[in-house]
Each structure stands twice: as C-alpha cells, then as structure tokens.
Amino acid sequence: MPHALAQAVEIATTALAVAGMAYFLAVLVAARIFLHQRRAQRSEFSPGVSILKSLKGLDPGMLEAFRSHCRQNYRGEFELLFGVWSLDDPAVTAVETLKAEFPQCEIRLILCPERLGTNGKVSTLVQLAVHARHEFLLINDSDITVGPHYLERVMACFASLPTPQKDAERMGQQAKQVGLVTALYRGRAHGSLPSRLEALGIAAEFMGSVLLSKWIERGMHYGLGSTLAVRREALERTGGLLPLVDYLADDYELGARVARAGDRVELTSEVVETSVPAYTWRGLVDHQLRWARAIRCSRPAGYAGLVVTHGLSWALLNIVASGLSPLSLWLLALSFFLRLAQAMNVGAGVLADHEVISNLWLLPLRDLIAMAVWIVGFAGDTIVWRGERFALKGGKLVKVAQS
Known part of the structure; x- marks a missing residue:
C-alpha cells in the first residue's frame, strides 16, 4: 500500500475510533437519563x-x-x-x-x-x-x-x-x-x-x-x-x-x-x-x-450516521493501519472499555438482560460482523423474509420472481 494511502487510512480509522468513543459515551448518557426518568x-x-x-x-x-x-x-x-x-x-x-x-x-x-x-x-x-x-x-x-x-x-x-x-x-x-x-x-x-x-x-x-x-x-x-x-x-x-x-x-x-x-x-x-x-x-x-436495508430505506441519513456506532471495529482496524502504534493500542483499550460499559448499562441495566454479561467476550466478533453488514447494506435492495425473496423500493416490498 502506498505510504500516502496508508497514512490516510490510519488517520481515518483514528478519527472514526474517536467518534465511536463519543457515541458510546452519548449512549451511556441516554441510558442513564432513561433509567432516571423511568418509573413503574x-x-x-x-x-x-x-x-x-x-x-x-x-x-x-x-x-x-x-x-x-x-x-x-x-x-x-x-x-x-x-x-x-x-x-x-x-x-x-x-x-x-x-x-x-x-x-x-x-x-x-x-x-x-x-x-x-x-x-x-x-x-x-x-x-x-x-x-x-x-x-x-x-x-x-x-x-x-x-x-x-x-x-x-x-x-x-x-x-x-x-x-x-x-x-x-x-x-x-x-x-x-x-x-x-x-x-x-x-x-x-x-x-x-x-x-x-x-x-x-x-x-x-x-x-x-x-x-x-x-x-x-x-x-x-x-x-x-x-x-x-x-x-x-x-x-x-x-x-x-x-x-x-x-x-x-x-x-x-x-x-x-x-x-x-x-x-x-x-x-x-x-x-x-x-x-x-x-x-x-x-x-x-x-x-x-x-x-440494515429496512433502516436504510426508513432513515437514510440515520443509516449513514451509523458509521460512528462501529467505534470498536474502527479501533481494531486502526491497530492494523498503524502497525501497532502506541496510540492505536490506547485507542483500542479505551474504546473496548467504553463499549463494555455501554453494553452492560443498556443490556443489563435498562433491559435486565442477564445473558449480556456472559456474552461480553463475543463483542469484538459481533461488532466486526455488524460493520460488515452495515457496509454491504449500502448496496443492493434484495432481502429474504420467511423464505421469500423481495426487492425494496422506497421502503416497500416488491416480490422477486423465483428463477
């Protein structure tokens, strides 16, 4: 990879990892507000x-x-x-x-x-x-x-x-x-x-x-x-x-x-x-x-904005892009900490989902899959639902003829 391109990728993944951490913090605040306001x-x-x-x-x-x-x-x-x-x-x-x-x-x-x-x-x-x-x-x-x-x-x-x-x-x-x-x-x-x-x-x-x-x-x-x-x-x-x-x-x-x-x-x-x-x-x-494609059709701007929700994945990619630089290691550690805090506060705190804590070790894999799906979701309009294949046109379902 040319040096200039590698440097650009490193800068981009660093910026996106930082934006992701800001997102994790914002979700933590939103969860605390909901818990504070929630009443029986x-x-x-x-x-x-x-x-x-x-x-x-x-x-x-x-x-x-x-x-x-x-x-x-x-x-x-x-x-x-x-x-x-x-x-x-x-x-x-x-x-x-x-x-x-x-x-x-x-x-x-x-x-x-x-x-x-x-x-x-x-x-x-x-x-x-x-x-x-x-x-x-x-x-x-x-x-x-x-x-x-x-x-x-x-x-x-x-x-x-x-x-x-x-x-x-x-x-x-x-x-x-x-x-x-x-x-x-x-x-x-x-x-x-x-x-x-x-x-x-x-x-x-x-x-x-x-x-x-x-x-x-x-x-x-x-x-x-x-x-x-x-x-x-x-x-x-x-x-x-x-x-x-x-x-x-x-x-x-x-x-x-x-x-x-x-x-x-x-x-x-x-x-x-x-x-x-x-x-x-x-x-x-x-x-x-x-x-993913349903969200993209319902909230196109919001779907593009999901780029900041993949902070942990960007931090992992930044490790590769930077060649294990000290900054990338610090970014990954902080991103992982905030991601865990978000998952526990929303999953265990708000939703009372007792399986979240035992599955926390799966978060990096889950987040990498989520980012891959998000990227693929930008392209194509075909979905499979209950065994049937449809095309999405303006958020509506159009039956696709079986070949």
Missing part, C-alpha cells in the same frame, strides 16, 4: 384492549409467549385475536391449546385468507382489526413474551397528560396526546452461536441507538414491533393499517405516521422479550441484511 407506570386508566397477533408457522417458545399475555394483572377487559392465512398452519394447534388452558380469557382464532399486499403480516392485521371489539389495539410479534404488568404499564402511558403547553410552545409544537405506545425489548437466544450474537446485538447495539435517538430527538418518532399499542382514532388519522401492507418496516412506519399526524409516541417503562431462533450463519446474515 400505574394508573386507574384500564380501557378495553384488543391484542392482535399475525401468525405464520411456529416460533421458538411461541406457546409460552402466548401464555404470558393471558397472565395479566389488568383491571380492564382485553381480548386476544390470532390471525392465520390457513387453518392448516401449525400455529393453529398452539392457539387451540391456549384456549383450553385459559377458558376465562377471550381468545379468538380468525382466518385471514386475503393477501392484500406483499407484507403478509400486515395483510393479516388489517383483516384482524375488523374483528377487534375495543377502542385500543395492541399489536406485537408472535414471539413476544411479556410480564404480568405489561398491559397495565402500557395503557398507563395513554393516561399521561398531553405535552405541557409551556414545553410545547418552547419546542414549537401544540400540546399532544399519546397516540401510540411502544416498548424496548431484549432477545432470548436459542442454542447456536449466531443466535447468541443476534441477541447480543439487540441488547448491546440496537436498543442503545433507540435510547440515543429518543434523547437527541426529544422523544420517540417511530414504533418498534415488540409493542405497537394505538388509539383507534389515532390510527384512523393515519389512514389505518391498509396503507402499510407493502412496507417492510411497518412498525417504524406506523409510529412515524402517528407522530406526523400530531400525536405523541411514548416509550413505556416495560421491557418485553423476543425469541431469537437458532440461526445458521446464513440465516443470521439474511436477517441482519434485512434489518
């Missing part, structure tokens, strides 16, 4: 809630996840609506088992055979919403496990007072009511090393970026698929679920539309758990690329 959300406000779940096949721990929704300490009424494309779907057996175990709960299995768009999950949700009896709809993924106070704490957010008028005026806004509530989540790995890396990435990478964006942007402006609780009137102001049937990041898009329509998006104190499949390496890469 309790309220007498207990409206009726319709929980909608789109099903396709069996996910690890699915039945136990369903059971957790039936064990709620909630004063109000709630119902569970499960939608399937076909009654031959193996998830039907899990729903029938649930109904037998919890006869006191309002549980309905609904056939949703219409394919309204390329996003099959949203197609099912559109058809389920027609059958919902209550004013509040709560959508979450089929593998989400929740605590016994989940509904109580999520719905308490809707009882929050609108943005104080004085604060709203200072921010150039009108007072807003809460239109949608979303939730942080942790991952439960199942067996394989790629599964552990995925769960570690959720706790040590993705959730930290959510907390930082909430702090910098003075609130949430999008939703997470772990929980999308929405007022019907707020949903109707966005045009409902039907306009989302071709979007990949439907959760992000729904929250963004609620925010643009003039309602607040709130982040509950409750943390839920997602089940991470026992991925193969190919499955992990496919999932990570789908995630």
